[in-house]
Amino acid sequence: MDVDDIDRGIVVALQRDARATFAEIGAEVNLSAPAVKRRVDRLLASGAIRGFTAVVDPVALGWSTEAYVEVSYSGVVSPRRLTEDFSGVPEAVSAWTVSGVPDAVVQVQTRDVRHLEEVLQRIRGLPDVTGTQTEIVLSRLFRRTQD
Structure with a gap:
């Protein structure tokens, strides 16, 4: 799969905030929300993006x-x-x-x-x-x- 600068921008935005909306990411990379969704779906299907996760502070959960x-x-x-x-x-x-x-x-x-x-x-x-x-x-x- 070819990854271009727009894909890289989408990945950077998702790494910073995996809960960002497609519209918010689109504003960063100059694409519409549906275009961002298509690219994210393609990145997921190819395995370039393996999933989304929550970053948890173990100490806040009592695991110190x-x-x-x-x-x-x-x-x-x-x-x-x-x-x-x-x-x-x-x-x-x-x-x-x-x-x-x-x-x-x-x-x-x-x-x-x-x-x-x-x-x-x-x-x-x-x-x-x-x-x-x-x-x-x-x-x-x-x-x-x-x-």
Whole structure:
């Protein structure tokens, strides 16, 4: 799919405010609301836009403890298996395969340290998990919104 400057402008507007109306976006990119809708539909169909989301402040919801958990498995573990395992942990907000000793790194968000300990016990109880190492975030310096 070819993406032009107008499409890029639409994407920038949606990244800034996914609740913006097609008319508001159209005013920014000099298109009518129906033309913006057609382009957004095309971007969605092509996979260039994968969806829309709400950016939530976990602390405002009472989830004030963030940690990164390195997880090691015995033997070879597939990314699919890791995805299945960590998708079953509601507190896991992101996960990555990594190079090095651990097989994956999982970002978790919990209410407090006690809740984090419960989550770690669940992760350690997953089949074939041989160990974890956890880093608790003390303060977030900045975050770029991207995926």
